[in-house]
Amino acid sequence: xxxxxxxxxxxxxxxxxxxxxxxxxxxxxxxxxxxxxxxxxxxxxxxxxxxxxxxxxxxxxxxxxxxxxxxxxxxxxxxxxxxxxxxxxxxxxxxxxxxxxxxxxxxxxxxxxxxxxxxxxxxxxxxxxxxxxxxxxxxxxxxxxxxxxxxxxxxxxxxxxxxxxxxxxxxxxxxxxxxxxxxxxxxxxxxxxxxxxxxxxxxxxxxxxxxxxxxxxxxxxxxxxxxxxxxxxxxxxxxxxxxxxxxxxxxxxxxxxxxxxxxxxxxxxxxxxxxxxxxxxxxxxxxxxxxxxxxxxxxxxxxxxxxxxxxxxxxxxxxxxxxxxxxxxxxxxxxxxxxxxxxxxxxxxxxxxxxxxxx
Amino acid sequence: xxxxxxxxxxxxxxxxxxxxxxxxxxxxxxxxxxxxxxxxxxxxxxxxxxxxxxxxxxxxxxxxxxxxxxxxxxxxxxxxxxxxxxxxxxxxxxxxxxxxxxxxxxxxxxxxxxxxxxxxxxxxxxxxxxxxxxxxxxxxxxxxxxxxxxxxxxxxxxxxxxxxxxxxxxxxxxxxxxxxxxxxxxxxxxxxxxxxxxxxxxxxxxxxxxxxxxxxxxxxxxxxxxxxxxxxxxxxxxxxxxxxxxxxxxxxxxxxxxxxxxxxxxxxxxxxxxxxxxxxxxxxxxxxxxxx
Numbered sequence: 051x052x053x054x055x056x057x058x059x060x061x062x063x064x065x066x067x068x069x070x071x072x073x074x075x076x077x078x079x080x081x082x083x084x085x086x087x088x089x090x091x092x093x094x095x096x097x098x099x100x101x102x103x104x105x106x107x108x109x110x111x112x113x114x115x116x117x118x119x120x121x122x123x124x125x126x127x128x129x130x131x132x133x134x135x136x137x138x139x140x141x142x143x144x145x146x147x148x149x150x151x152x153x154x155x156x157x158x159x160x161x162x163x164x165x166x167x168x169x170x171x172x173x174x175x176x177x178x179x180x181x182x183x184x185x186x187x188x189x190x191x192x193x194x195x196x197x198x199x200x201x202x203x204x205x206x207x208x209x210x211x212x213x214x215x216x217x218x219x220x221x222x223x224x225x226x227x228x229x230x231x232x233x234x235x236x237x238x239x240x241x242x243x244x245x246x247x248x249x250x251x252x253x254x255x256x257x258x259x260x261x262x263x264x265x266x267x268x269x270x271x272x273x274x275x276x277x278x279x280x281x282x283x284x285x286x287x288x289x290x291x292x293x294x295x296x297x298x299x300x301x302x303x304x305x306x307x308x309x310x311x312x313x314x315x316x317x318x319x320x321x322x323x324x325x326x327x328x329x330x331x332x333x334x335x336x337x338x339x340x341x342x343x344x345x346x347x348x349x350x351x352x353x354x355x356x357x358x359x360x361x362x363x364x365x366x367x368x369x370x371x372x373x374x375x376x377x378x379x380x381x382x383x384x385x386x387x388x389x390x391x392x393x394x395x396x397x398x399x400x401x402x403x404x405x406x407x408x409x
Numbered sequence: 410x411x412x413x414x415x416x417x418x419x420x421x422x423x424x425x426x427x428x429x430x431x432x433x434x435x436x437x438x439x440x441x442x443x444x445x446x447x448x449x450x451x452x453x454x455x456x457x458x459x460x461x462x463x464x465x466x467x468x469x470x471x472x473x474x475x476x477x478x479x480x481x482x483x484x485x486x487x488x489x490x491x492x493x494x495x496x497x498x499x500x501x502x503x504x505x506x507x508x509x510x511x512x513x514x515x516x517x518x519x520x521x522x523x524x525x526x527x528x529x530x531x532x533x534x535x536x537x538x539x540x541x542x543x544x545x546x547x548x549x550x551x552x553x554x555x556x557x558x559x560x561x562x563x564x565x566x567x568x569x570x571x572x573x574x575x576x577x578x579x580x581x582x583x584x585x586x587x588x589x590x591x592x593x594x595x596x597x598x599x600x601x602x603x604x605x606x607x608x609x610x611x612x613x614x615x616x617x618x619x620x621x622x623x624x625x626x627x628x629x630x631x632x633x634x635x636x637x638x639x640x641x642x643x644x645x646x647x648x649x650x651x652x653x654x655x656x657x658x659x660x661x662x663x664x665x666x667x668x669x670x671x672x673x674x675x676x677x678x679x680x681x682x683x684x685x686x687x688x689x690x691x692x693x694x695x696x697x698x699x700x701x
Contacts, residue, residue, distance in 0.1 A: 113507050179690040186446050186507060187643065187690065193448075194636050198683050205676045304632070308515045315508060358522035365516035372509045373497055 060387040068233065075225045087225065089337055091293050094228035095286045097329035098235045100313035101322055102282035105239050107311075108319035108382075109248065110275040111255030113189040116176065117283045117310050119196030120169045122203060122302035124284025125291035128165030129216050130209075131156050132292070137218050144214070145207045158222040162288040169284025170277045177276035182269050188276075196307060203299040215298040216291075223293040231289060235282050240322055242278065251275050255320075305361060309336075312368050318378035323385040328378075339363060413546040418669040419662065424553040424622070426661025427560035431615035432638035433645070433653035434567065435608030441584035441648035442604045444503065448510040449490055451635015452517035453609050457483040457616035458532060458626040459525050465533050472535050480613040487609025488602055496598070521628035532624040556618045563614055564654065567607065571650070576603050584648060633679065637664070640686045646699025655697060 078090060099117060106114045130138075130151050138147050146152065180191040203210040210216075242248055250271045253261040262268055291297045313332050317324025342359045371378060432454055439447045461479035464470045470478060494513045498506040538552040571577035579600040582590035591597050619634065620626055641660045645652025660682060668675045689696060 107504070111504060113504055115511070176687075179687045183690050183694040186444075186503065189448075189507060189511070190446055190636070190639050190643075191686065191690070194640065194679070194683055194686065197632065197636065198677075198679050201679060202677055305515075308511065311508070311511065319504070356523055358519055358527060362516070362519040362523050365512065365519045368512040369494065369509070369516055372505060372512050373494070376501065376505055 056388060063387050071229065071233070075229055079225050088293070089334060090225060091223055091228045091289075092336075093330040093333035094225070094232040095290050095293070096310070096313060096333045097232045097326050098282055098286040098289075099310045100317065100325035100329040101235055101239050102279040102286070103310050104314045104317070104319065104322060104325045105243070105251075105275055106279040107314055108321070108325075109243055109255060110251045110272060112181065112272055112276065113186065114192045114276065114279065115189050115304070115307050115311070116173070116192030116196045116280070118302040118304060118306040119192070119199040120173060120280045120283035121287030121290065121306070122196075122199050122297075122299065123172050124162075124165040124169045124287030125297045125302070126165075126203060126210055126216070126287075127168045127284070128158075128161040128288030129219055129291045129297050130154075131161035131164060132158050132222070133216070133219060137220075140218065141214075141216055142208075142211055144212070147211075148208050151209070158227070158292070162285055165288040166281045166284040169287070170281035173277045173280025174273060177273050177280075178269070181272040181276060193304065193307075196302070196304060200299055200302055210299065213299060215296055215300075217296045219292055219295045219297065221292060221295055223289050228289055228293070231285055235285075236322060236326060239278070239282075243322070247271065247274065252320075308368070309364065312364055312371075314378075315368065315371050316378050318380040318382060320382040321378070321380040321384055323383070324378055324380035327380075336360070414669075416545075416547045417549075418665050420547065420549055420553055422662035422665035423658060424556040424618075424661070425665055426658035427556055428615045428619050428622075428657075429634070429638045429641050429660050430654045430657025431560055431563060431611045431618075432634060433641040433657045434564075434650055435612045436639050437642040437645070437647055437650060437653040438580070438584075438604050438608050440642070442580055443495065443499070443506075443601060445495060445506050445510060446639070447608070448507075448635075449494075449513035449517055450608065450612060451631035451633075451638070452514050452521075453483060453487050453490070453631070454612045454616045454619075454635060455521065455626070455628060455631030456486055456517060457613035458620045458630070459521065460613075461617060461620070462530060462532060462626060463525075472533060476617050479617060480610055483613035483616070484606045484610045487605045487612070491602060491605040496601075518628050518632075525628060527628060529625045529627040532620040532626050534621055534624045538621050550622075552618070552621045556622070559614060559618065563611060567611070567650070570607070576600065580604055637679070637682055640682055643686060644689050644696055646696025649696070649698040652696055652698035 078087065082090070099121070103114065103117055106112050130147075131154060133141075134155050135153055138152055141147075142152075176192060176195050177188070180187045204213045206212070243251070250261070250266045253264065253266060254268060254271055258268060287302075309332060313328045314325055316332070317326070317328035339360045342363060343357055432450065435450050435453075436447060439445055439450070457479050460482040461475050464475035464478045465472060468475075490513055494509045495506055498509050534552075538550070538555065540551045541548050542551075543549070571581065576599075579590070579595040580603070582593065582595055583597065583600055587597075615634075616631075637660050638657065641656035642653045643656070644659060645654070645656030663681060663685070664678055667678045667681050674681075
């Protein structure tokens, strides 16, 4: 009886939370200036990326470095589908775009979905051969895949416009899209992780041999988690392309992947809550830390701006977390309403017992 | 395709292949002993060229001394990386040490950008290395011959260390069975340090030969050679030195031949390597010389 009551309460609280987020988005979309809006959009995209990578690395224990490549696929596929033929013609002035793509135009949502699905298929093709073998091969194969996608997109002049990239993309991404997809990603992956599939994934992470002995199909579950992760990375790529209004093949480099790895590690491998918090924190600090790359005057000492300082700082943080703070912010813990109430309950108890002693 | 054209490219392919083999041995030895994909290996390769570059430009050393200094500094760097980034995590889950290796790669690249600058620098190439001579119609750069000679010498020394010295016996024992080897009284820390030293030294030799061949150095130059060399190690069978050599030569020859025969695909030659890698993983996951 009590169980179902608290379940009821939690559902209402979650719905209430969603309404508050929606109201917040409504307010921010009309009131905030473009700079803040952009950071908020990027934050939501980072959360999608962090949570989807966490599904692969944190919950399934497979180490993928392919997220930048998956984003690139999602960004290109969706952009080529939602751009208008006129804009495409302007973009592809060196060599024209190949036929069917040059005339297609579709709304944003189906274009994003198709981008995600194509990315998922790519993830399937890349993941299947190495997930059958050994865990650490996945890292090196996806790393190579991600770099090769970048090189390939620089060379396929007639499909991707080569190193020039795509420019003048229509801006569809706003807070509704980005935060909507963020909420959907978190919801979807949370449900997946809590399902029987999720238990299978975690058992693979904890002990592959034991999982196999319990009758879990290892490669099926690993590929499943990998493809779902790739799908959401593709969606995030599509959102990012439309937010920045350009798709530049060289922006999807391995540093982007490392940033996402950093989100997952800082937040805690196997904690969706951690990835959400750190996704937002990294997106905000990426902007705030631009200070360290600009020229500074400290006590009359002039320090010229050093490009790359920001990334170096992130690298140092990454090493620090890996060496000394391996659980990250939350380890494997998650935020839950029950946990919150238990926590406030404990505090209340403590306060009242203290009050009792004094009286 | 004439025979001379083929021979010309084969020579280049073999020389490049030996460089990949030298890097691949570093990957495969480290993987064999500590079961770690040393992501930072490609960046240690990059650092070696910068050590040589600054030994020449800042300290004015003659090139042969600069090369020696570069190799020694790289060995120190490799050992330091192992000491601070990998050793503390030796008992941790494998995914942690993998993260550490990735973080180290990220750190070295960005450190190089901040300290050395992101722009390409031209590596000093003594005239001796860029001379060409013709043998039976095949034009050969001196550096090609030097590459092949030095690589063979390095491999012979490696072979001697691995199969004729006690430290090599320890390395082979550790890669066979870590715990038993420890029980047999092998000094694990010392042996692992030695493994990283040899790997980094070979990477430094490879890096100098690479830079003599392609005299442009910049902080991200290690990424693709490193990845290709790791692919070579997987193709040859990870953990096997012989496999790494054969895999490196294969990758080198394929890279050069693709560019020579299909010049329009030169920009995407890595896709061929990637496809070979995927095919190996699908059909022969233990590689050519790997143990079951």
